[in-house]
Amino acid sequence: MNSVSATEREQESNEASSTCVTMQAMGRAARAAARLMARADTGIKNAALKAIAAELDRQRPQLAAANAQDMQNGRDNGLDAALLDRLELTDPRIDGMIDGLNQIAELPDPVGEISDLKYRPSGIQVGKMRVPLGVVGIIYESRPNVTIDAASLCLKSGNATILRGGSEALHSNRAIAACIAAGLKQVGLPETAVQVVGTTDRAAVGALITMPEYVDVIVPRGGKGLIERISNDARVPVIKHLDGICHVYLDDRADTEKAFNIALNAKTHRYGVCNAMETLLVAEPVAAEFLPRLAAAYAEKGVELRGCEKTRAILPQALPASEEDWGTEYLAPVLSIRVVADMDGAMEHIARYSSGHTEAIVTEDYSRARRFMAEVDSSSVIVNASTRFADGFEYGLGAEIGISTDKIHARGPVGLEGLTSQKWIVFGDGQIRQ
Amino acid sequence: MNSVSATEREQESNEASSTCVTMQAMGRAARAAARLMARADTGIKNAALKAIAAELDRQRPQLAAANAQDMQNGRDNGLDAALLDRLELTDPRIDGMIDGLNQIAELPDPVGEISDLKYRPSGIQVGKMRVPLGVVGIIYESRPNVTIDAASLCLKSGNATILRGGSEALHSNRAIAACIAAGLKQVGLPETAVQVVGTTDRAAVGALITMPEYVDVIVPRGGKGLIERISNDARVPVIKHLDGICHVYLDDRADTEKAFNIALNAKTHRYGVCNAMETLLVAEPVAAEFLPRLAAAYAEKGVELRGCEKTRAILPQALPASEEDWGTEYLAPVLSIRVVADMDGAMEHIARYSSGHTEAIVTEDYSRARRFMAEVDSSSVIVNASTRFADGFEYGLGAEIGISTDKIHARGPVGLEGLTSQKWIVFGDGQIRQ
Structure with missing residues (x-):
């Protein structure tokens, strides 16, 4: 030295x-x-x-x-x-x-x-x-x-x-x-x-x-x-989210128009936002019906598609999706697509790859909607609407300081309430412990 | 080596x-x-x-x-x-x-x-x-x-x-x-x-x-x-409390019997618990009235008293309290006592020395009760009842995994609800963001 x-x-x-x-x-x-x-x-x-x-x-x-x-x-x-x-x-x-x-x-x-x-x-x-x-x-x-x-x-x-x-x-x-x-x-x-x-x-x-x-x-x-x-x-608590790897699952009991509109909106409404869809999951029985029409709409918007093998069997124009794709937040006109057997397959994929931000299902099936809602462990879980709604203003918070993917304290969009906590208050008239 | x-x-x-x-x-x-x-x-x-x-x-x-x-x-x-x-x-x-x-x-x-x-x-x-x-x-x-x-x-x-x-x-x-x-x-x-x-x-x-x-x-x-x-x-969130340095403040508009009962119960009901009072704060105008009777009752229970100078002018038998006493959780039959000018003096003392667990005021004054309740920043704030009530069972939680003095997530007694969080759920009918 x-x-x-x-x-x-x-x-x-x-x-x-x-x-x-x-x-x-x-x-x-x-x-x-x-x-x-x-x-x-x-x-x-x-x-x-x-x-x-x-x-x-x-x-x-x-x-x-x-x-x-x-x-x-x-x-x-x-x-x-x-x-x-x-x-x-x-x-x-x-x-x-x-x-x-x-x-x-x-x-x-x-x-x-x-x-x-x-x-x-x-x-x-x-x-x-x-x-x-x-x-x-x-x-x-x-x-x-x-x-x-x-x-x-x-x-x-x-x-x-x-x-x-x-x-x-x-x-x-x-x-x-x-x-x-x-x-x-x-x-x-x-x-x-x-x-x-x-x-x-x-x-x-x-x-x-x-x-x-x-x-x-x-x-x-x-x-x-x-x-x-x-x-x-940090040595103090942090309210944060790291990634928004959001999924939309199109169920085989989905309404065709809702499925098309939601899958298109969730990806293409805005690309650089954390609540945009990054991976589309499609139930195998409806993949051949849903994917070609969606692919045409994505192509019109200039969205690059990357698919699993079953996707590419239906959409040969899609690039092959790698393992890395499932864990990537593109924030760009890129979409990964996976054909899954059923809702359980979709929930497995989500449990493994999701960042816990927002996931949506499109289905008309009552029991599946109830299960997806209860079992998917993300800060926002949506039935039959676009992931783009996961937002403090859309939820009625009036404002948003951020979106939390943590489970402790504030979860999802954080507004004024997330900047507060609750203390216990006790009103008595002279009570003592017996 | x-x-x-x-x-x-x-x-x-x-x-x-x-x-x-x-x-x-x-x-x-x-x-x-x-x-x-x-x-x-x-x-x-x-x-x-x-x-x-x-x-x-x-x-x-x-x-x-x-x-x-x-x-x-x-x-x-x-x-x-x-x-x-x-x-x-x-x-x-x-x-x-x-x-x-x-x-x-x-x-x-x-x-x-x-x-x-x-x-x-x-x-x-x-x-x-x-x-x-x-x-x-x-x-x-x-x-x-x-x-x-x-x-x-x-x-x-x-x-x-x-x-x-x-x-x-x-x-x-x-x-x-x-x-x-x-x-x-x-x-x-x-x-x-x-x-x-x-x-x-x-x-x-x-x-x-x-x-x-x-x-x-x-x-x-x-x-x-x-x-x-x-x-x-830890690299994960911790639900904890370190100290229970709890205060009772006897206001000059306190009911005499409530003041006596609460101050005695908060210290002597049990000694080794986190919601026991460790420091008694007394408003100067009523110190000479309240302290001698309380001191006699504490003496009967074998509680050692440590006081500020004004306390010792009234209770010569009390030992002198050191700066360290105000920050100590005795968990024992020891009590520090401080005479304060008024409620603002008490709240200043609490803001400086409290561990944020539980504080109580004894007063019949409406506006002071409201201010104490709003301004004291502890996990439980109590008007006219013993600090010993700060407990999951007494609050009706049915059970308690601990008491948190942190502000994030769970605060105060933590029961079943403190082991959960809330996710957002959205029900739609095909809505997309415009």
């Missing part, structure tokens, strides 16, 4: 430890803000959301200037066109953020909701009260509008938030954070209720996900690599 | 890797059994519980012989009297296990319960269905009756279980496991639905808590050291 590298290493380690100190301070401030947010009433929280919306509208020039700086840096650093597009804060996108804030202000407040209150033989009255989780850490990639989406959901559900966006969007995120701080201040809520990590240092993420004393849950939003890294290293 | 230690090390590492292979095989078997358990109907699960109860009754001689072996080993290894007492499987304790099984058979089955089913503007009908978590790993210490408690709750909630008891109870646990296997077999459920780790190798715990592909959640039951170790090393 020479003296230069020792010095460099020391400098790096100093930087990391100073980032750690900064993150700890943010954590402490968030924890203190969380107590004030938890007791903020619905009216104040809604006023804050509207004040932030007004600030975004007022500070359009500042937002444009900050975003221009990120766009210039992005171009200088050779970001590709798709990433640059996601990074851009156009006026319609700012309108979208303002609309989002106003919509979340309209949603019912989950905090303080009391349920299941009943008397026990001892005379105490026991129930549950919905309360904020506390401090939510959100780690996301380049889209700056996530800053507003995430902050507004956490604010409405009474949580404090620490947001860590992508380095490409740093200036834009800071400008948005300034609007949020101004809005919070106007209504008398602590500005530290929403904090944006102001450094692009990677150590900041490492610190954020390992402070259980200050952070109650982490929500990562981004590519699979990011989410896997965070899940592996 | 000499050749002997190298050989020993190799042998150890071979043992560890063979344990790991064994645990992986148990995990695979549990995962397969979990699918069958998830679809087992209520009648079959109840029949299994009753068959296991009958087997325990029939195999009393085998249980006695196995337990005698553990007791002899325990005596040979110098286990203390308290541990030997917990280890012993007396006939009344076997009766207790049988009663427990029959009680759990009587509880409603949470699996398959559908809630919140409603139509959306798109025409789909969306709701939630309660489903088992999958595979539950339970790690516990010497009491062999936990084997039945834990297995029966997991069985009723449709989960597969891997149980890892203390090495002192290995023979007893194996004998109980044989009864469970016989009961499961009689009703046609997979014997691998409840597996008991048959080795005392420590590596088995390490493997069990780091197999997210096979284990969905870990429930540790035992001392704080065990739970901390498991939480730190």
Whole structure:
């Protein structure tokens, strides 16, 4: 080891430890803000959301200037066109953020909701009260509008938030954070209720996900690599989904039109989304009837087909599907197709290859619909509708912070309620244990 | 390094890797059994519980012989009297296990319960269905009756279980496991639905808590050291509580009799339990009225008092409380007492020192009761009743696998429902996304 590298290493380690100190301070401030947010009433929280919306509208020039700086840096650093597009804060996108804030202000407040209150033989009255989780850490990639989406959901559900966006969007995120701080201040809520990590240092993420004393849950939003890294290293619970390998099973008792429409919509409505179908399972008795018409429709949309041997016997134009295909989330106009003996065969395939996101059956058979619904272990199980409905807005949550494929806590689309938990409450009249 | 230690090390590492292979095989078997358990109907699960109860009754001689072996080993290894007492499987304790099984058979089955089913503007009908978590790993210490408690709750909630008891109870646990296997077999459920780790190798715990592909959640039951170790090393979610540092706050608008009864009951009903009061907070205006009478009652029960300065001005017999006392779960006839200015002072103290388990206020003031209820962030918040009510049976859960002080997923007493999650279900008539 020479003296230069020792010095460099020391400098790096100093930087990391100073980032750690900064993150700890943010954590402490968030924890203190969380107590004030938890007791903020619905009216104040809604006023804050509207004040932030007004600030975004007022500070359009500042937002444009900050975003221009990120766009210039992005171009200088050779970001590709798709990433640059996601990074851009156009006026319609700012309108979208303002609309989002106003919509979340309209949603019912989950905090303080009391349920299941009943008397026990001892005379105490026991129930549950919905309360904020506390401090939510959100780690996301380049889209700056996530800053507003995430902050507004956490604010409405009474949580404090620490947001860590992508380095490409740093200036834009800071400008948005300034609007949020101004809005919070106007209504008398602590500005530290929403904090944006102001450094692009990677150590900041490492610190954020390992402070259980200050952070109650982490929500990562981004590519699979990011989410896997965070899940592996986190010392606090993570609300996440890794893959959306969604299946549609066309049963031999399916209605032909429903089968055709759903199989087409689930694949081709949008390709790059987690609730798109990646594998189509078809019951053997109807494969020869269903597949050719579907294949023609897929061909028209430019979808590449990869099939098992039985599929290729019906659709010779399909490429052979490999073992790897069954476990792949294409997020693209590619579809794998497998002919299965029956619903049990379909459920076996799903149990083995599904990522636990969303599966659908198309059938008119009552008992099969009931069994599929009960036995398939995914966050959404659908009878006779497209997998594309697995979405917080379609389910009526009003908003969505993400979709969870975990079974603990929140499962499927996560809205305001997923950012809360329930504590037990007891009303007594002096009761003691005998 | 000499050749002997190298050989020993190799042998150890071979043992560890063979344990790991064994645990992986148990995990695979549990995962397969979990699918069958998830679809087992209520009648079959109840029949299994009753068959296991009958087997325990029939195999009393085998249980006695196995337990005698553990007791002899325990005596040979110098286990203390308290541990030997917990280890012993007396006939009344076997009766207790049988009663427990029959009680759990009587509880409603949470699996398959559908809630919140409603139509959306798109025409789909969306709701939630309660489903088992999958595979539950339970790690516990010497009491062999936990084997039945834990297995029966997991069985009723449709989960597969891997149980890892203390090495002192290995023979007893194996004998109980044989009864469970016989009961499961009689009703046609997979014997691998409840597996008991048959080795005392420590590596088995390490493997069990780091197999997210096979284990969905870990429930540790035992001392704080065990739970901390498991939480730190686990790669799967853990349902746990570390401490029960519970507070009772006597407000200056408290009813005198309720205050006296609750403060006495919360401390002295039982000492070694997690919902016992460890710190009493008293509002300054009523401290001189409440404390002397309470101190006399505590003295009669042999409770040692440790107070802040203001407490000691009223109760000179109290020892001085140190900063450490406020953060200590005594689990013993020791009580720390602090005089606070008012309810805000009490809530500040609780926010700083509570373990988030259970806090109670005694007051007749409506607005203060409402604020305490809303603002105190613990798994149970109680108005005018003893902290000792924070318990699955008292809350009407029928049974309890543990008490969680975490905010994610289950909070407070965890019964059958805490061993399940909810998936989304969608009923459609051919709907597609527009």
